[in-house]
Amino acid sequence: SAVISQKPSRDICQRGTSLTIQCQVDSQVTMMFWYRQQPGQSLTLIATANQGSEATYESGFVIDKFPISRPNLTFSTLTVSNMSPEDSSIYLCSVDRGTNTEAFFGQGTRLTVV
Amino acid sequence: AQSVTQLDSQVPVFEEAPVELRCNYSSSVSVYLFWYVQYPNQGLQLLLKYLSGSTLVKGINGFEAEFNKSQTSFHLRKPSVHISDTAEYFCAVSAVSYQKVTFGIGTKLQVIP
Numbered sequence: 001s002a003v004i005s006q007k008p009s010r011d012i013c014q015r016g017t018s019l020t021i022q023c024q025v026d027s028q029v030t031m032m033f034w035y036r037q038q039p040g041q042s043l044t045l046i047a048t049a050n051q052g053s054e055a056t057y058e059s060g061f062v063i064d065k066f067p068i069s070r071p072n073l074t075f076s077t078l079t080v081s082n083m084s085p086e087d088s089s090i091y092l093c094s095v096d097r098g099t100n101t102e103a104f105f106g107q108g109t110r111l112t113v114v
Numbered sequence: 115a116q117s118v119t120q121l122d123s124q125v126p127v128f129e130e131a132p133v134e135l136r137c138n139y140s141s142s143v144s145v146y147l148f149w150y151v152q153y154p155n156q157g158l159q160l161l162l163k164y165l166s167g168s169t170l171v172k173g174i175n176g177f178e179a180e181f182n183k184s185q186t187s188f189h190l191r192k193p194s195v196h197i198s199d200t201a202e203y204f205c206a207v208s209a210v211s212y213q214k215v216t217f218g219i220g221t222k223l224q225v226i227p
Contacts, residue, residue: 042219107157
């Protein structure tokens with residue numbers, strides 16, 4: 001299994017500000033994924049982050065709003081920029097072992113924008 | 115592309131009764147199938163997965179699921195639920211050749227004492 005640590009676990013932020021969420025994995029992984037879980041809804045993939053290349057964003061998500069860094073094989077950050085109340089969600093980091101047989105998730109970051 | 119349909123948004127069931135949470139998927143390619151559980155204020159935990167082989171898959175906490183290719187279903191079952199099973203359950207699918215996981219909308223299981 002993989003141990004994934006996400007920081008912060010929760011935050012309350014003012015609209016118009018930005019928050020950077022960190023994801024640390026206990027071993028090297030090729031791909032890291034960022035998901036959003038809006039209240040009462042399922043998980044939606046925001047982007048896929050490979051080390052050394054630009055993240056690949058899903059439809060409806062753009063780099064200016066959700067910039068992602070992937071400086072090495074065990075770490076990634078997701079920034080939620082210029083936040084509005086609609087950005088209030090749980091943001092989850094996910095990895096797999098490159099075998100595509102199981103996704104491991106961090107505990108999530110519960111973001112509230114006021 | 116893959117998609118997942120969870121037919122029930124909420125399932126109330128009495129303690130010690132059996133439960134089935136339904137999941138159907140669509141895909142034009144071979145897939146892997148998963149069930150995840152999310153307890154309140156926690157991340158997701160894998161319950162079980164189907165990769166290949168036997169269509170009946172056993173997971174943690176007494177849950178099992180059966181892969182039915184002809185009906186494109188992967189329903190989750192437990193013969194006797196406990197209060198601690200109260201949680202949200204997500205069915206998920208990924209293409210064998212690609213690591214992106216698509217999730218269903220989730221089913222809230224409420225176990226009634």
